Amino acid sequence: MKQAGVIGAGTMGSGIVQVAAAAGWKVVLFDQQSGMVEKALASITKSLASQVSKGRITQSEADDISHRVTPGSSLQDLAHCDLIIEAIVERMDVKAAVFRELETIVSENCILASNTSSLSIASLAASCKNPARFIGIHFFNPAPIMKLVEIIPAVQTSEATRDLANDIIKSWGKTTVLAKDTPGFIVNRVARPFYGEALRIHDEGIADIATIDFAMKSIGGFPMGPFELMDFIGHDVNYTVTETVFHAFFCDPRYMPSFTQKRLMEAGFLGRKSGRGFYDYSEGAVKPPHREEHFLLKLIFDRILAMLINEAAEALHYGIAGKEDIDIAMTKGVNYPKGLFEWADQIGAPKIVDILDELFARYHDPRYRCSARLRLMAEKF
Numbered sequence: 032m033k034q035a036g037v038i039g040a041g042t043m044g045s046g047i048v049q050v051a052a053a054a055g056w057k058v059v060l061f062d063q064q065s066g067m068v069e070k071a072l073a074s075i076t077k078s079l080a081s082q083v084s085k086g087r088i089t090q091s092e093a094d095d096i097s098h099r100v101t102p103g104s105s106l107q108d109l110a111h112c113d114l115i116i117e118a119i120v121e122r123m124d125v126k127a128a129v130f131r132e133l134e135t136i137v138s139e140n141c142i143l144a145s146n147t148s149s150l151s152i153a154s155l156a157a158s159c160k161n162p163a164r165f166i167g168i169h170f171f172n173p174a175p176i177m178k179l180v181e182i183i184p185a186v187q188t189s190e191a192t193r194d195l196a197n198d199i200i201k202s203w204g205k206t207t208v209l210a211k212d213t214p215g216f217i218v219n220r221v222a223r224p225f226y227g228e229a230l231r232i233h234d235e236g237i238a239d240i241a242t243i244d245f246a247m248k249s250i251g252g253f254p255m256g257p258f259e260l261m262d263f264i265g266h267d268v269n270y271t272v273t274e275t276v277f278h279a280f281f282c283d284p285r286y287m288p289s290f291t292q293k294r295l296m297e298a299g300f301l302g303r304k305s306g307r308g309f310y311d312y313s314e315g316a317v318k319p320p321h322r323e324e325h326f327l328l329k330l331i332f333d334r335i336l337a338m339l340i341n342e343a344a345e346a347l348h349y350g351i352a353g354k355e356d357i358d359i360a361m362t363k364g365v366n367y368p369k370g371l372f373e374w375a376d377q378i379g380a381p382k383i384v385d386i387l388d389e390l391f392a393r394y395h396d397p398r399y400r401c402s403a404r405l406r407l408m409a410e411k412f
């Protein structure tokens with residue numbers, strides 16, 4: 032039986048532990064904050080009990096999974112691991128210190144991985160003496176439920192590490208996609224216009240939040256509208272990702288954050304978790320009505336979808352990932368009803384180019400520049 036180590040027993044760490052243990056691996060879980068490991072173990076037990084009650088696994092399977100997880104009391108307890116995934120606070124200095132210490136403890140063959148959403152894998156790898164064994168393994172929340180995992184080799188990562196990490200995560204029952212080490216990897220980059228363009232449309236006064244949400248759900252079949260989703264994710268998290276991606280792309284206007292969302296975050300209106308975000312979640316609160324005019328709904332949907340497809344085309348153009356992997360990432364990582372390239376093929380790339388060119392002509396804002404790859408797709412359509 033192989034052994035994994037997980038560092039950080041918060042939201043992601045506890046989910047990753049459950050995934051590894053369910054796949055038959057022994058797992059050691061360590062957190063520097065006292066009580067966190069116990070809390071994570073309790074939440075794993077609760078999640079397994081719910082699977083038993085739904086008939087998905089038997090009680091004895093649930094017990095076996097729980098027994099494979101061992102609490103660690105220091106990093107030393109991870110000495111015999113084959114793979115260690117770090118899921119601690121999103122700070123380069125703290126993560127780098129952990130990896131430096133880990134390398135003095137683990138064997139030469141142990142793969143070291145980070146679940147970071149926004150830090151560069153190359154800089155994390157650079158904190159290791161042997162960066163060739165380092166890789167990004169990015170799970171989505173909640174890890175036991177979301178199928179997708181992005182595998183992100185750094186420039187220093189060896190092919191052997193990349194292939195082994197990919198095989199392990201697949202053997203844990205996940206769908207993996209390979210992503211280049213660039214800001215937001217695939218999902219957190221390509222999804223930006225879903226929020227950003229919706230916020231633009233709102234900030235310009237073209238439509239209200241309820242109408243924008245309704246357009247994306249009713250025409251696009253998205254499970255949630257952008258404002259509902261931002262409220263669900265939390266504005267502290269969603270805004271921070273946007274700002275990080277914006278700065279990481281040298282302030283490209285395509286990723287520019289919105290003051291409306293920044294102010295919500297500053298006010299502490301974080302969304303569902305604080306009872307108020309774009310919507311009011313207090314008891315008895317009534318959801319605002321949406322407009323029904325088809326031309327308006329279509330205009331909203333076309334604009335947001337065109338920006339999403341453009342971003343996917345740009346990610347393809349710069350080799351962030353293959354076409355198929357980008358479609359898999361968006362359907363399995365953020366539950367889009369269709370892959371963006373599949374959508375582009377159905378609507379026709381020339382139509383998407385027209386929408387973007389019209390926006391560019393109207394705003395003269397490089398935010399709306401059409402990807403060279405999308406133009407190529409349109410020429411070949």
Ligand SMILES: NC(=O)c1ccc[n+]([C@@H]2O[C@H](COP(=O)([O-])OP(=O)(O)OC[C@H]3O[C@@H](n4cnc5c(N)ncnc54)[C@H](O)[C@@H]3O)[C@@H](O)[C@H]2O)c1
Binds near residue numbers: 038
């Ligand atoms: N929450 C998400 O939706 C999500 C999704 C994908 C990736 N991520 C990434 O996963 C990582 C963890 O995120 P999270 O949401 O689970 O955070 P979290 O705050 O829920 O948990 C982090 C845990 O790490 C522990 N910790 C902090 N410093 C430590 C150290 N030096 N050594 C050991 N333990 C330490 C904390 O005590 C805490 O329990 C981050 O890098 C984040 O970017 C988060």
